[in-house]
Amino acid sequence: MRFPTGNASAKRRLVRRFACLGLAVGVLGTTAQAQVTDTGSYLQRMDTDGDGRVSVEEYVQWLLYAFDRMDRNGDGVLSADELPGGKGPPITREQQRQTLIQRFHKQDANGDGYLSARELAAPPR
Template sequence: MKTISLCLGLLIAVPAVAQGMASDRADLAQRLSQADADGDGQVTRAEFVAYRAGQFARFDRNGDGFISDDDVPRLLAGRFAPRLQAMRQQFDTNHDGRISRDEFVNGPARGFDLADANHDNIVTAAEMKALNDKSKAIRGG
């Protein structure tokens, strides 16, 4: 009986996870498009880092130079806690519980690396399209 319950749980959870992954990829493709500073249809790693630097203030809502729990309004803390925790795991290299501007801007660029299929530090329009196609296939549309 436990095995049946586990299997049913996985059948319900897997599409949700897949759709979440597709949504993340679609968000990534959108962020990459926004990072195309010179409008040439491709994003260099330097453009992506500059875009990230510009986004820091969006997360550092209280302007103290760090992304931390203090930047999330109490009313929304529960909703954004998982996202902030994921950001901490990815960017907080000194493990002080907050993310500095340097940690955020120069931290891992997993999304860029995922999109940069040939690893030449440039995400081309074709690579962005491939990323979009993958997300649509996962979403089933």
Template structure:
């Protein structure tokens, strides 16, 4: 299960932020990327992302990738960039919605440094910085 944790944790950061900043100019500006995160996830408009908002957004992203609606992302549905930079890889290159969902809280808590259940400006900037670091580590 450890290999899934590494893979899913990396995938969540990359997927959440990497798909939001489509062009390089936006990706280089943390404030702009933070604004895009808020646009996609902050459903109540309070300028913060709660765990519930994060979880719901990530489950929507999973469902959008799951073309055959079987609750599993297989090699054809699983973005190759999710594997870049992961220290361990799933041997079957599949991830279930259950495995994916099981890692959401740990990933959220990693960035919720003050433990208030909300990702705020500085925490969102750290989230964006983690994504940038992962992308820069790609071969």
């Protein structure tokens, strides 16, 4: 995702919007994906192949669930009325997917392409 060049205010708004969307992941994710209570639970649920770590594909799949739940009309775009707070520019599913991939790579502290329980538990980077 590209940020507008030289427009700090627009960058802050975009970061806040994605932070709100991230909060929605937690809220919506608990409704249909069984509530998780600790990092081990997240790892167990996100790790669909059971190898004890989370790949970028597993991470993105897990977190796009909230986007799909929020996209009430199923058009692949979160419009203002579908966003937390009911305002803001639209977000496409692809934009959100790219944001999640970037977030994954920031959390992957050792750069091995997977998130361990420790990396999942770490504060966002």
